[in-house]
Amino acid sequence: MKLPKTILMLSLAILMLVNLFSMPVHAPSPPTGSQYDHVVIIALENQNYNTVLGSDCSASPVLAPFLCSMLPFSTTIPNYHPYGGAGSWGGSGCSAACYTSFTMGDVTNINDNWCPRANSPCTTRANVATSMLNAGLTFQAYCEYDSTQGTCQRGADHFPWIGYANTNPGSLGGCFLAGNCANIFGGTTTACSGHACTTADFVNAANGANPPNYLWYTPSDCNNMHGQTSGCANACSSTDNNCFVTAGDTYLRGFLVGGAGSVTNPASGSLFASSMFRLGQRTLLMLWWDENDPGPIIFYDPETVRPGYSSPVTNLNHFYNLRMIEDN
Numbered sequence: 162m163k164l165p166k167t168i169l170m171l172s173l174a175i176l177m178l179v180n181l182f183s184m185p186v187h188a189p190s191p192p193t194g195s196q197y198d199h200v201v202i203i204a205l206e207n208q209n210y211n212t213v214l215g216s217d218c219s220a221s222p223v224l225a226p227f228l229c230s231m232l233p234f235s236t237t238i239p240n241y242h243p244y245g246g247a248g249s250w251g252g253s254g255c256s257a258a259c260y261t262s263f264t265m266g267d268v269t270n271i272n273d274n275w276c277p278r279a280n281s282p283c284t285t286r287a288n289v290a291t292s293m294l295n296a297g298l299t300f301q302a303y304c305e306y307d308s309t310q311g312t313c314q315r316g317a318d319h320f321p322w323i324g325y326a327n328t329n330p331g332s333l334g335g336c337f338l339a340g341n342c343a344n345i346f347g348g349t350t351t352a353c354s355g356h357a358c359t360t361a362d363f364v365n366a367a368n369g370a371n372p373p374n375y376l377w378y379t380p381s382d383c384n385n386m387h388g389q390t391s392g393c394a395n396a397c398s399s400t401d402n403n404c405f406v407t408a409g410d411t412y413l414r415g416f417l418v419g420g421a422g423s424v425t426n427p428a429s430g431s432l433f434a435s436s437m438f439r440l441g442q443r444t445l446l447m448l449w450w451d452e453n454d455p456g457p458i459i460f461y462d463p464e465t466v467r468p469g470y471s472s473p474v475t476n477l478n479h480f481y482n483l484r485m486i487e488d489n
Contacts, residue, residue, distance in 0.1 A: 168191035170274070190213050193298055193374055194489040199437060199444040201367070201376045203416075204319065205409065206256070206387035206451055210239055212452075213386070213406055213457040217259075224403050226411035227418075228448070228459065233469045234424050235461040240475040243456040259451035260321040263479035264288050276324035278318035281335050283317065283324040289375065290328050290344070292487055298374040301366055302328070304347030307381035309392030313337075313347045317453075318380045320347070360416045364430065367437035375486075376437075384412040386450075424461075440464060447482070458482075 191408035200378040211217055243259055254259025257275045258268040265288035293300045304313035304320040322337075322345045329335035329345060336342035340349030346358050353362040363378050379385070383393035386409035388402070395411070397404035409463060414420065427433035437444050437445035445466065448459040460466050 176439070183216070185358060190234075190249050192444050194443070196464060196489050197443040197445040198413070199372060199374055199442060200486055200489075201437070201446045203380070203384050203413070203446070204260070204377070204379045204385070205448060206382070206385045206458075207453060208317070208386050208402075208406060208450055208457055209453045210241070210455040210457050213410075215239060217406075218288065224406040226458075227410050227414035231461060232456075235459045235465070235468065235479065236466050236470040238455075238472045238474060238477055240455050240473075240477075241458045242454050242476075242478045243450060244454045244478070254268065254437075255452040256315070257318045257321070259479060260317075260319065260323075263436045263449070263483055264290075264321050264357070265325070266480055266483050271322075273318055275420055276321075281317065282326040282329045282331075282428065283338060284435060285326045285456070287319075288325050288449070289486060290322065290325065291485060292325070299432045300328075300375045301346050301373040302377035302379075303353070303358050303363050304379045305348050305381045306343075306350060307383060308357065309383070309390060314381045319385075320345075323348075326354070360432075361430075364432050364435055367432055367435035369436075372435075372437045374425060380409075380412065384409055402449070417446075438463075449482075476483045 207479060211266045213225045214232065217224050218232065219237045223229055244255065255273075257273050258271045259468035261271045261275075262268050265286055267286055290300045302320070302322045306312070311319055313323070322328040323335070326335075329337045329342060331339070331343055334348075334358045337345060337348035340352040342348070346362070350357045351461075353360055360378070363376070366372060366376060383389050383395060386405045388399065388405055389395070389397050390409070395408040415431075417427070417432045418424060419431040419434070422431055422434070424433065432438065436442070440463065443465060444462055446459075446461040448456065448457070448461075
């Protein structure tokens with residue numbers, strides 16, 4: 162049926178008003194993905210799902226109260242398999258193979274200490290940074306410089322970007338040891354605006370006018386739940402795994418929402434208070450643990466992630482998550 166011209170014009174005007182009032186009050190970044198435009202990854206270590214989430218969230222005391230408080234706003238996968246499921250994925254142990262499976266989808270000839278920092282970079286194989294940069298998207302990765310270790314702790318095993326020629330170009334350690342890389346930071350005490358890289362530098366990147374489409378952070382062993390070394394401000398006994406979890410949870414609270422903040426009311430200066438997590442930015446946060454089976458994993462975005470959802474899938478691993486990011 163052909164509508165009268167006045168009715169058609171009125172309908173269009175109403176539609177324009179609805180769209181106008183449903184738009185965010187800020188200018189979002191240009192769309193770059195099918196579901197989200199930015200992905201933020203914080204790489205954590207060596208914990209079982211139930212030790213951090215799962216049954217721990219109903220235990221007394223709760224070891225990871227902040228992470229448990231994120232679950233009503235996040236999606237998780239209780240049967241996620243960082244090792245690829247029953248060790249059948251072809252990797253030679255972890256950490257290194259877990260990190261390369263998640264960032265380049267390949268574990269061929271990868272084992273711990275696969276890429277000594279003095280000889281970096283170690284491979285020209287393509288990785289997710291290759292895909293991002295070739296597509297005209299932006300990428301940055303930060304390694305927390307640990308003063309007790311005097312380095313980006315564990316090198317390429319926990320920060321694979323050191324080993325990739327496209328993110329760490331050059332010889333004799335590439336640009337990372339020189340502290341002058343364009344996209345990866347943390348190789349020297351001055352790599353982040355003249356000082357050692359911290360969470361504050363990462364939040365600054367997230368607060369930029371055009372934050373990266375892919376933003377990665379590797380904490381030191383003092384903060385990643387791996388098992389801490391002497392000299393950490395939050396030092397734990399080498400056998401006290403519960404302490405590692407709680408110390409990492411406290412670190413993440415300060416990093417993501419601020420010590421006095423919450424998921425719904427983050428404090429100024431925290432990651433969730435940054436412009437990258439404002440409505441309309443379509444930013445997916447992935448809290449990612451490299452190994453253990455099943456391993457913890459959390460997906461958070463107030464706009465695109467199903468809140469409070471516990472996925473029943475049982476066959477997902479790091480390769481699937483890499484594919485999800487690249488498909489997006």
